[in-house]
Amino acid sequence: xVGALNEYLRNIWTMAxxxxxxxxVTCSHFVRTxxxxxxxxxxxxxxxxxxxxxxxxxxxxxxxICTGCLACERACPIDCIVIDAKKDMETRxxxxxxxxxxxxxxxxxxxxxxxxxxxxxxxxxxxxxxxxSLESMVRRFVNEPVAAYKPKKVEDDPKITPILDRGMxxxxxxxSPEERKRAAx
Amino acid sequence: xxxxxxxxLIADGTFAGMPRDVxxxxxxxxxxxxxxxxxxxxVAGVTTFVERRVWARIQSRVGPNRVGPQGILQWLADGIxxxxxxxxxPFAADARLFKLxxxxxxxxxxxxxxxxxxxxxxxxxxxxxxxxxITSMTSLVVVGIMVAGWASNNKWALIGGIRAAAQxxxxxxxxxxSIFTVILITGTLSMQGIIQQQGWGPWDWFIFHNPFTFxxxxxxxxxxxxxxxxxxxxxxxxxxxxxAGFVTEYSGARYLFFFLVEWGNLYVISAILVTLFLGxxxxxxxxxxxxHPVGRNILEFLTFxxxxxxxxxxxxxxxxxxxxxxxxxxMTASWKYLLxxxxxxxxxxxxxxxxxxxxxxxxxxxxxxxxxxLVVYFVSRVVHYLRRSGAKITLSPLS
Numbered sequence: 001x002v003g004a005l006n007e008y009l010r011n012i013w014t015m016a017x018x019x020x021x022x023x024x025v026t027c028s029h030f031v032r033t034x035x036x037x038x039x040x041x042x043x044x045x046x047x048x049x050x051x052x053x054x055x056x057x058x059x060x061x062x063x064x065i066c067t068g069c070l071a072c073e074r075a076c077p078i079d080c081i082v083i084d085a086k087k088d089m090e091t092r093x094x095x096x097x098x099x100x101x102x103x104x105x106x107x108x109x110x111x112x113x114x115x116x117x118x119x120x121x122x123x124x125x126x127x128x129x130x131x132x133s134l135e136s137m138v139r140r141f142v143n144e145p146v147a148a149y150k151p152k153k154v155e156d157d158p159k160i161t162p163i164l165d166r167g168m169x170x171x172x173x174x175x176s177p178e179e180r181k182r183a184a185x
Numbered sequence: 186x187x188x189x190x191x192x193x194l195i196a197d198g199t200f201a202g203m204p205r206d207v208x209x210x211x212x213x214x215x216x217x218x219x220x221x222x223x224x225x226x227x228v229a230g231v232t233t234f235v236e237r238r239v240w241a242r243i244q245s246r247v248g249p250n251r252v253g254p255q256g257i258l259q260w261l262a263d264g265i266x267x268x269x270x271x272x273x274x275p276f277a278a279d280a281r282l283f284k285l286x287x288x289x290x291x292x293x294x295x296x297x298x299x300x301x302x303x304x305x306x307x308x309x310x311x312x313x314x315x316x317x318x319i320t321s322m323t324s325l326v327v328v329g330i331m332v333a334g335w336a337s338n339n340k341w342a343l344i345g346g347i348r349a350a351a352q353x354x355x356x357x358x359x360x361x362x363s364i365f366t367v368i369l370i371t372g373t374l375s376m377q378g379i380i381q382q383q384g385w386g387p388w389d390w391f392i393f394h395n396p397f398t399f400x401x402x403x404x405x406x407x408x409x410x411x412x413x414x415x416x417x418x419x420x421x422x423x424x425x426x427x428x429a430g431f432v433t434e435y436s437g438a439r440y441l442f443f444f445l446v447e448w449g450n451l452y453v454i455s456a457i458l459v460t461l462f463l464g465x466x467x468x469x470x471x472x473x474x475x476x477h478p479v480g481r482n483i484l485e486f487l488t489f490x491x492x493x494x495x496x497x498x499x500x501x502x503x504x505x506x507x508x509x510x511x512x513x514x515x516m517t518a519s520w521k522y523l524l525x526x527x528x529x530x531x532x533x534x535x536x537x538x539x540x541x542x543x544x545x546x547x548x549x550x551x552x553x554x555x556x557x558x559l560v561v562y563f564v565s566r567v568v569h570y571l572r573r574s575g576a577k578i579t580l581s582p583l584s
Binding site: 011012016019020021022023024025026027028029030031032033034035036038 | 239241242243244245246247403502503505506507522526563566567568569570571574576577578579580584
């Protein structure tokens with residue numbers, strides 16, 4: 001009899017104590033900073049700047065260091081890269097007439113940026129490419145025919161050097177450990 | 186007061202020859218419309234917005250903040266959206282009862298506002314059975330809920346309606362008993378009478394009058410929470426169980442009525458608690474403001490509003506904290522725990538008033554100190570949890 005009364009009173013005490021303790025926990029949550037990221041207009045820094053270096057966003061081509069080797073066109077599994085490159089017989093230089101990447105077809109696999117010898121085709125952290133028309137999904141990187149880049153043993157053109165450095169750093173990311181050892185040693 | 190105002194207007198000749206009763210009727214309808222559209226619906230709507238923001242901050246998110254400055258027009262957008270929806274009535278539903286249910290629920294809810302004392306003069310009608318009138322009118326809501334559940338011709342809606350009836354009827358008894366515990370002290374059912382017997386300081390409030398009313402406050406709070414179908418007792422609407430409970434088949438403006446009544450009811454519950462236990466609109470006699478009647482009325486109104494809105498926020502806080510009770514746990518809590526405790530409080534308060542008719546000052550002060558100590562302990566627990574988590578604090582509600 002007394003045991004039942006004890007249990008009854010203990011039930012009441014447990015209920016009151018646990019409810020109030022729970023309310024203390026939620027009150028402590030009430031004053032904490034919310035963890036919501038209010039994309040896209042109320043973020044502290046641009047979301048693109050928070051992405052890691054190897055993030056495979058929309059493709060970009062640096063035509064200044066493109067050698068016209070067509071390795072990316074051959075590597076693409078979906079044929080979304082279309083390049084018109086012909087060796088001009090008079091100047092003995094490769095001329096790039098067309099370099100189109102269809103970002104709607106692109107599956108962002110990275111297979112094109114891996115074989116590029118200079119790292120001119122690379123992924124950017126950009127991911128906001130949605131638009132209302134299918135035609136705007138084709139990125140055309142060549143306005144008028146340009147000459148392709150002829151790689152030299154030591155690059156001396158000050159305009160090209162930073163672009164080449166970025167490109168080489170990019171393809172270094174894809175190197176296997178043996179290749180890295182070979183490059184270092 | 187309204188009658189006096191209308192009499193002066195009739196004497197001025199504003200109502201050129203209309204019979205007196207017609208003028209009174211028009212005056213009453215105008216005052217009622219003003220209260221309903223100017224205050225009740227807006228409070229109910231803004232409460233939905235405040236609930237979403239409070240709930241979101243407790244859950245580490247932000248809540249609606251786009252529709253107006255800080256999202257403050259969100260409730261208007263929701264209301265307009267619901268009004269524009271198609272009002273589908275199920276084919277086999279009882280159409281007349283289906284259409285009637287929202288009206289019953291809304292009448293029960295709005296009628297309670299007639300007797301709520303916003304300040305010493307701002308009360309629509311100071312009925313001499315004020316508190317009994319309010320509990321009766323809020324019980325009209327359960328009739329509407331049952332009609333809605335039955336008329337929907339939907340087994341889950343029916344289950345929701347029946348659960349609501351069982352719940353509200355069983356929690357009506359401890360609620361009424363605890364309310365009458367306070368009436369034992371005051372001797373009057375009139376809302377203004379109850380408040381006038383309290384004072385402005387916490388030691389004069391009825392919650393600290395004797396230990397039985399102290400426990401009675403929490404019993405009343407729990408029982409009224411169950412009457413308003415709020416978590417942890419929200420089985421009738423049970424968002425995650427019965428689709429939407431008794432409002433499953435409702436859409437458009439009819440759903441809007443149920444929606445508004447639920448959130449507006451929070452305010453009525455809180456107003457009842459503030460009137461009975463927390464001193465209502467009593468303000469300290471500050472020389473500059475309280476001498477002038479308008480200033481005093483404004484201060485009293487603000488005191489009442491802030492106290493009852495704090496109660497509303499505590500109810501939202503509980504909703505964010507506790508899980509839902511099962512049906513049998515609900516019934517157990519009412520009949521096996523709240524009811525015996527309410528009886529003990531009733532008898533205890535009756536004996537207390539017999540022994541100390543004017544109140545035992547020492548007990549009041551001791552209980553105030555205990556209450557204050559509980560608040561301090563609670564805050565220390567909150568600080569303990571904050572420190573343990575090491576999280577960043579943002580006190581500003583703006584985002």
